[in-house]
Amino acid sequence: MAGTEQVSASGERGQRPVTLTDVARLAGVSIATASKALNGRDQVAPATRQKVIAAADRLAFSPNPLARGLLAGRTGTVGLLTSDLVGRFVIPILMGAEDAFGAGKINVFLCDARGDAIREQHHLRALLSRRVDGLIVVGERTDPRPSLGKDIPVPVVYAYAPSDDPSDLSLTPDNTTAGRIAVEHLVGSGRTRIAHISGDPGYAAARARAAGIEAALGEAGLERIGDVLFSEWSERWGRDAAALLLTQHPDIDAVVCGSDQIARGVLDTARDFGRAVPEDIAVMGFDNWEVLTTNSRPELTSIDANLQELGRTAAQRVFAALDGVDVGSGTQYLPPRLVIRGSTIARR
Amino acid sequence: MAGTEQVSASGERGQRPVTLTDVARLAGVSIATASKALNGRDQVAPATRQKVIAAADRLAFSPNPLARGLLAGRTGTVGLLTSDLVGRFVIPILMGAEDAFGAGKINVFLCDARGDAIREQHHLRALLSRRVDGLIVVGERTDPRPSLGKDIPVPVVYAYAPSDDPSDLSLTPDNTTAGRIAVEHLVGSGRTRIAHISGDPGYAAARARAAGIEAALGEAGLERIGDVLFSEWSERWGRDAAALLLTQHPDIDAVVCGSDQIARGVLDTARDFGRAVPEDIAVMGFDNWEVLTTNSRPELTSIDANLQELGRTAAQRVFAALDGVDVGSGTQYLPPRLVIRGSTIARR
DNA sequence: TCTGCTGCCGAAAAGCTTTTCGGAACCGTA
DNA sequence: TACGGTTCCGAAAAGCTTTTCGGCAGCAGA
Numbered sequence: 001m002a003g004t005e006q007v008s009a010s011g012e013r014g015q016r017p018v019t020l021t022d023v024a025r026l027a028g029v030s031i032a033t034a035s036k037a038l039n040g041r042d043q044v045a046p047a048t049r050q051k052v053i054a055a056a057d058r059l060a061f062s063p064n065p066l067a068r069g070l071l072a073g074r075t076g077t078v079g080l081l082t083s084d085l086v087g088r089f090v091i092p093i094l095m096g097a098e099d100a101f102g103a104g105k106i107n108v109f110l111c112d113a114r115g116d117a118i119r120e121q122h123h124l125r126a127l128l129s130r131r132v133d134g135l136i137v138v139g140e141r142t143d144p145r146p147s148l149g150k151d152i153p154v155p156v157v158y159a160y161a162p163s164d165d166p167s168d169l170s171l172t173p174d175n176t177t178a179g180r181i182a183v184e185h186l187v188g189s190g191r192t193r194i195a196h197i198s199g200d201p202g203y204a205a206a207r208a209r210a211a212g213i214e215a216a217l218g219e220a221g222l223e224r225i226g227d228v229l230f231s232e233w234s235e236r237w238g239r240d241a242a243a244l245l246l247t248q249h250p251d252i253d254a255v256v257c258g259s260d261q262i263a264r265g266v267l268d269t270a271r272d273f274g275r276a277v278p279e280d281i282a283v284m285g286f287d288n289w290e291v292l293t294t295n296s297r298p299e300l301t302s303i304d305a306n307l308q309e310l311g312r313t314a315a316q317r318v319f320a321a322l323d324g325v326d327v328g329s330g331t332q333y334l335p336p337r338l339v340i341r342g343s344t345i346a347r348r
Numbered sequence: 349m350a351g352t353e354q355v356s357a358s359g360e361r362g363q364r365p366v367t368l369t370d371v372a373r374l375a376g377v378s379i380a381t382a383s384k385a386l387n388g389r390d391q392v393a394p395a396t397r398q399k400v401i402a403a404a405d406r407l408a409f410s411p412n413p414l415a416r417g418l419l420a421g422r423t424g425t426v427g428l429l430t431s432d433l434v435g436r437f438v439i440p441i442l443m444g445a446e447d448a449f450g451a452g453k454i455n456v457f458l459c460d461a462r463g464d465a466i467r468e469q470h471h472l473r474a475l476l477s478r479r480v481d482g483l484i485v486v487g488e489r490t491d492p493r494p495s496l497g498k499d500i501p502v503p504v505v506y507a508y509a510p511s512d513d514p515s516d517l518s519l520t521p522d523n524t525t526a527g528r529i530a531v532e533h534l535v536g537s538g539r540t541r542i543a544h545i546s547g548d549p550g551y552a553a554a555r556a557r558a559a560g561i562e563a564a565l566g567e568a569g570l571e572r573i574g575d576v577l578f579s580e581w582s583e584r585w586g587r588d589a590a591a592l593l594l595t596q597h598p599d600i601d602a603v604v605c606g607s608d609q610i611a612r613g614v615l616d617t618a619r620d621f622g623r624a625v626p627e628d629i630a631v632m633g634f635d636n637w638e639v640l641t642t643n644s645r646p647e648l649t650s651i652d653a654n655l656q657e658l659g660r661t662a663a664q665r666v667f668a669a670l671d672g673v674d675v676g677s678g679t680q681y682l683p684p685r686l687v688i689r690g691s692t693i694a695r696r
Numbered sequence: 697t698c699t700g701c702t703g704c705c706g707a708a709a710a711g712c713t714t715t716t717c718g719g720a721a722c723c724g725t726a
Numbered sequence: 727t728a729c730g731g732t733t734c735c736g737a738a739a740a741g742c743t744t745t746t747c748g749g750c751a752g753c754a755g756a
Binding site: 367368369379380383384387389411412414415416417418419420 | 711712713714715716
């Protein structure tokens with residue numbers, strides 16, 4: 001009536017989604033031809049293809065993924081099943097996966113199992129019934145976790161927490177190398193009397209980092225000062241352990257801490273004891289949790305586990321497996337990265 | 349050959365998904381009857397319904413949501429579009445949404461726009477083309493953000509960061525009340541000389557909290573000690589500002605901090621100045637970011653924004669809107685919650 | 697001019713569920 | 727026995743895309 005044009009150029013205003021039929025009608029061809037033209041199949045004359053593409057463009061057509069998935073068996077979706085309650089690991093992994101998938105081609109269903117096996121099963125079933133093309137399972141610690149089993153009809157990659165079944169594919173940070181890198185950095189900057197405070201020895205991460213630290217110390221011809229102090233992953237423990245250490249071994253010149261939280265505690269105690277960091281004592285942590293590392297005084301040197309890279313790799317593996325490529329199995333360890341800040345090297 | 353049974357009781361081993369046709373065949377009815385029986389429609393004899401349910405159970409049948417969505421127009425999926433890079437807000441909101449949706453009924457596509465409008469548009473289009481039933485948009489600060497616009501064919505709820513268009517529905521923490529609660533807690537525990545250190549005044553959260561603090565101070569008949577110290581959201585600023593404050597106003601007995609990070613810095617400086625917390629000075633923060641609040645000495649009293657509740661509410665609103673209920677518009681403010689720890693009340 | 701081939705296009709089926717509507721069986725009543 | 731009404735069940739269509747295959751037209755060669 002009062003319309004300024006007969007047909008809205010921008011397509012239906014969201015009322016009824018544009019279908020391939022609409023495109024075909026506008027282009028004056030059959031839906032079969034329209035489909036082939038848009039999908040780059042080769043049984044279409046160039047002129048016809050152009051007509052169809054123009055029509056699709058004009059209607060802002062986007063194919064219905066449900067119909068496409070119904071037929072193709074592929075849905076273009078991936079499930080991310082996590083138990084990481086605070087999102088410290090899963091967010092970078094999600095970002096890496098999005099990068100690898102190429103934003104928009106694939107979308108990610110994120111489900112939080114909250115560490116509950118029942119809920120995990122529930123989500124797993126829901127994801128499978130949605131016909132996700134693949135699964136990435138993210139745990140909150142690097143200890144092996146129960147496998148989802150073999151009778152899952154889509155590729156599964158375990159990220160951060162490896163599966164306990166060696167026939168699954170798992171990607172996890174190389175904490176042994178991380179420990180080694182930490183010591184090499186300290187030794188390289190002139191430290192010789194190095195102590196080690198860690199967290200809960202029930203964590204594989206604590207043990208692996210410790211192993212790397214021991215190995216690197218040995219290779220440098222150094223002895224660890226004092227025992228490895230294991231307890232829990234908290235600043236409080238870092239403070240208490242540092243107090244113990246500084247009392248028993250006043251001559252240490254570096255402390256490798258099992259996590260950034262512990263390192264924060266150590267920094268506090270060093271201050272209480274009147275030891276300057278990094279001049280008297282170097283302190284470093286693991287995880288490179290920015291809210292902790294960039295806010296301390298001085299800022300904290302740490303080892304970053306490259307989680308975004310891990311997520312990207314996991315996504316690539318899922319993709320490759322989908323395309324029938326053999327992506328192998330077992331646990332693959334991804335190299336960490338040293339991030340140097342003021343707690344180990346004095347600013348000029 | 350060597351099979352111990354003719355037919356696997358547990359259904360196809362993930363090879364070909366079980367379809368309704370399989371169920372109908374096993375139950376000896378038509379697919380139409382099977383569908384009606386499973387969906388609780390009332391044109392089915394009880395005995396027949398039982399037969400069908402038993403068959404479905406035995407085959408572990410779950411309806412293909414693609415086919416269902418194709419027909420119904422609803423997909424049972426919701427898009428969560430975030431710009432929250434560290435996941436501090438989006439993870440609790442996701443968890444709340446999962447709670448509200450009832451795990452499994454609805455699944456959530458999580459997309460991270462990383463603060464990039466282009467990427468956000470990209471993800472938005474992808475989500476719409478997947479026919480999500482609704483959208484929740486999560487921002488990383490409580491300042492109004494650009495609306496996605498009106499021509500989105502599904503309900504949209506903005507969470508944490510409200511939309512700048514008042515005809516959209518937004519849910520955001522009530523930071524004014526948060527500030528008020530903070531002061532009331534301090535006053536209620538006997539503090540009278542209260543100072544305020546905040547973060548970047550460009551943030552609506554900083555201004556709203558400050559407004560609530562001023563109002564509550566006035567109602568209590570108190571004057572704020574010193575100016576509100578605005579600068580940035582960091583521990584460093586908390587340390588520096590506290591030093592300034594303690595020098596200029598040595599007689600303060602409480603500091604309200606604009607964030608937990610700032611409060612952590614204030615705790616450090618108080619210690620440096622030899623002031624006991626909470627005996628000499630009470631300190632509190634906002635956000636209740638656990639890694640910060642439960643690791644400090646003493647542990648930090650904070651105001652929790654109830655993000656999980658916010659996520660739950662957002663999901664409920666999306667649901668209600670889907671069912672045609674008018675969920676209103678404009679920005680709705682959700683009440684925060686006081687979490688008392690040792691930095692304001694001495695342990696007995 | 698006729699045959700055969702190539703190049704394009706379109707009809708139709710497949711993929712799975714839900715819903716509508718027609719029809720069959722059964723019961724009770726006239 | 728015949729008929730009306732109720733109760734269930736099943737055939738079929740709709741929802742949208744992709745793929746297969748048949749067919750038509752046009753062209754070249756005989």
